[in-house]
Amino acid sequence: MDRGCARPRTDDDVPVLGAGRRPGAVRRSTRLVSVIVAPTKNAKPARPRYRCGECGLEVPKWVGRCPECQAWGSITESAAPARSSLSRVAAGAPALPARPIAEVDVEAARARPSGVPELDRVLGGGIVPGAVMLLAGEPGVGKSTLLLEVAHRWAAGPGGPALYITGEESAGQVRLRAERTGNVHDALYVSAESDLSAVLGHVDAVRPGLLIVDSVQTVQSPEVEGSPGGVTQVRAVTVALTALAKERGLPVVLVGHVTKDGAVAGPRVLEHLVDVVLHFEGDRHSTLRMVRGVKNRFGAADEVGCFELRDDGIVGLADPSGLFLNRRxxxxxxxxxxxxxEGKRPLLAEVQALVSKSTLAMPRRAVSGLDSARVSMVLAVLERRGRVRLGESDVFTATVGGMKVTEPASDLAVALAVASAANDQPLPPDLAVVGEVGLAGEVRPVVGAGRRFAEAARLGFTRALVPPESGPLPPELRAVVVPDLRSALAELRRGR
Known part of the structure; x- marks a missing residue:
C-alpha cells in the first residue's frame, strides 16, 4: 500500500498486542452500520405510455396510426398510472345477501314489448327493465327516426313516460320531425342537453319508464377531463348511465356513432359495458333498413329486423322478401x-348478371351487393369446371333492392346467373337455387335448407336446384339434386 495514501487512524481502530502480532498492529471493529443509498442521477425514469384517443388502445411507443382502429394521429402520450399501495382489500357488508338462484324473482326482469314488433324480434321479445342498449349506425341512416318511433310507442303504452335526450339537435327540430312522422304524445318528453348532471336532473324530474340518449358521444361530465366524444368522457358517461339503469330498473337506449370501417366509435370497453349492441344498416339509395343484433345478453345475437324508411316515418316489414325480387x-x-x-329469417333474393364482350385488354369485373372475392372465385370455377368462357368478356353481377348477400349459399345462384347471361338462356321464373360451390366444382350442402325452401314454396316457387344431403323438403316443391356445377349447368340447358 502506498504510504502517501495511508488511511488515518480513527476511534474504531484499536491497537492490540498478542502472539504473532507486532506492536502497533491495528484491528478493525465489527460494528454494523445501516446505510441509506440515495438515488443516483443515472436512475431510469418511468417509461411513458401512449394511448389512442379514439379507441383507448395503449401501445409501448408512439406510432402514427393506431393498430386497433386504424386512426391517424390519434396516439398521444399519457401519464403512467399510479401504483396502488393496497395489497389487500378488507371485506365489507354486502348490499343484498346471496340467495339460491331458484329463489330469485324473475318477473321484474321480464322483457316488455316496445310497440315495434321488428325491434322486439331483434331484442328477443322486448325491452328488459334496467337494460342498457347501444344502437350504432352511419349518419343519416335513420337512427333518430327509429328511436323517436320507439319513444312514441312506449309513451302511448303502459310503460310510462319516455324521455328523449338529444345532444345533436334542438328540441324544436325534434318536434318538427315528430310532427312529420306522427310521433307527438303528451307522455313523450324531449330535452336538448349535453351535460350529464342535467340529464340526471331530468330523469329525477320526469321519472321516465324509458330513457333515450342521442347520442352518447355528445354528452360530457364536468368532473372528468377530456373533450366530448373522447375515450375518457364516453367511458365515464356510459358507466354513469349504466349505474343509473341498474339502480332504478330504467331501460336506457344509447345512440352511438360509427367509424369509416363501420365499427362503433369510442373505446372498445363501451360495447362491453352495455347489455345489447345493435347495428342499424342501410343503403342511402334504398328504403330498406336492417337492425342487426351483435350482442344480446337477453336473447339471440344473430337476429335481424327489417324496416322501410318513408317520408312519413319508418315502418317494420314482417315479410320483406318481396323487396328483393323483381317479378316478371x-x-x-x-x-x-x-x-x-339473415339471423333466423329466410329471405328470397334475386341475383342478376350481365356478360358482354370486352373492348379492354383486361376485362372488367363489377360487383354490387355481393362479396367481390367470392364472385371472383365462382367465376374462376365456372370457367375452369363448367367450360363457360369468360376471359374476353366483361362480367357485372348485382342484387335487387340494395340487399347485401355474402353467405356461400348464394354461390350456385351467382354461377347460374352468369352462365345464363353468357349463353343468353333464361332460367325458369319459378326456380329457386341454393348451394355452395367449391373449387373442385362440387356443390356443398348449406345450413337450414329446409327453412330456405319452405320460404320459397310459400312465395309460389315450385322447382328448386338443391345440393346433396339437404334433408326433407316441402312436398309441393319439385327438387332436383345437383352434386356438382356441371350437373346444374346441364339442368339449365334442359330448361328445367
Whole structure:
C-alpha cells in the first residue's frame, strides 16, 4: 500500500498486542452500520405510455396510426398510472345477501314489448327493465327516426313516460320531425342537453319508464377531463348511465356513432359495458333498413329486423322478401333466385348478371351487393369446371333492392346467373337455387335448407336446384339434386 495514501487512524481502530502480532498492529471493529443509498442521477425514469384517443388502445411507443382502429394521429402520450399501495382489500357488508338462484324473482326482469314488433324480434321479445342498449349506425341512416318511433310507442303504452335526450339537435327540430312522422304524445318528453348532471336532473324530474340518449358521444361530465366524444368522457358517461339503469330498473337506449370501417366509435370497453349492441344498416339509395343484433345478453345475437324508411316515418316489414325480387311475366336471361338467411329469417333474393364482350385488354369485373372475392372465385370455377368462357368478356353481377348477400349459399345462384347471361338462356321464373360451390366444382350442402325452401314454396316457387344431403323438403316443391356445377349447368340447358 502506498504510504502517501495511508488511511488515518480513527476511534474504531484499536491497537492490540498478542502472539504473532507486532506492536502497533491495528484491528478493525465489527460494528454494523445501516446505510441509506440515495438515488443516483443515472436512475431510469418511468417509461411513458401512449394511448389512442379514439379507441383507448395503449401501445409501448408512439406510432402514427393506431393498430386497433386504424386512426391517424390519434396516439398521444399519457401519464403512467399510479401504483396502488393496497395489497389487500378488507371485506365489507354486502348490499343484498346471496340467495339460491331458484329463489330469485324473475318477473321484474321480464322483457316488455316496445310497440315495434321488428325491434322486439331483434331484442328477443322486448325491452328488459334496467337494460342498457347501444344502437350504432352511419349518419343519416335513420337512427333518430327509429328511436323517436320507439319513444312514441312506449309513451302511448303502459310503460310510462319516455324521455328523449338529444345532444345533436334542438328540441324544436325534434318536434318538427315528430310532427312529420306522427310521433307527438303528451307522455313523450324531449330535452336538448349535453351535460350529464342535467340529464340526471331530468330523469329525477320526469321519472321516465324509458330513457333515450342521442347520442352518447355528445354528452360530457364536468368532473372528468377530456373533450366530448373522447375515450375518457364516453367511458365515464356510459358507466354513469349504466349505474343509473341498474339502480332504478330504467331501460336506457344509447345512440352511438360509427367509424369509416363501420365499427362503433369510442373505446372498445363501451360495447362491453352495455347489455345489447345493435347495428342499424342501410343503403342511402334504398328504403330498406336492417337492425342487426351483435350482442344480446337477453336473447339471440344473430337476429335481424327489417324496416322501410318513408317520408312519413319508418315502418317494420314482417315479410320483406318481396323487396328483393323483381317479378316478371317472362323470364330474362342472367337472373337467378336464391334464399339467404339473415339471423333466423329466410329471405328470397334475386341475383342478376350481365356478360358482354370486352373492348379492354383486361376485362372488367363489377360487383354490387355481393362479396367481390367470392364472385371472383365462382367465376374462376365456372370457367375452369363448367367450360363457360369468360376471359374476353366483361362480367357485372348485382342484387335487387340494395340487399347485401355474402353467405356461400348464394354461390350456385351467382354461377347460374352468369352462365345464363353468357349463353343468353333464361332460367325458369319459378326456380329457386341454393348451394355452395367449391373449387373442385362440387356443390356443398348449406345450413337450414329446409327453412330456405319452405320460404320459397310459400312465395309460389315450385322447382328448386338443391345440393346433396339437404334433408326433407316441402312436398309441393319439385327438387332436383345437383352434386356438382356441371350437373346444374346441364339442368339449365334442359330448361328445367
Amino acid at each position: 311475366e317472362t323470364a330474362v336471361a342472367g337472373t337467378a333466385v336464391t334464399v339467404v338467411v
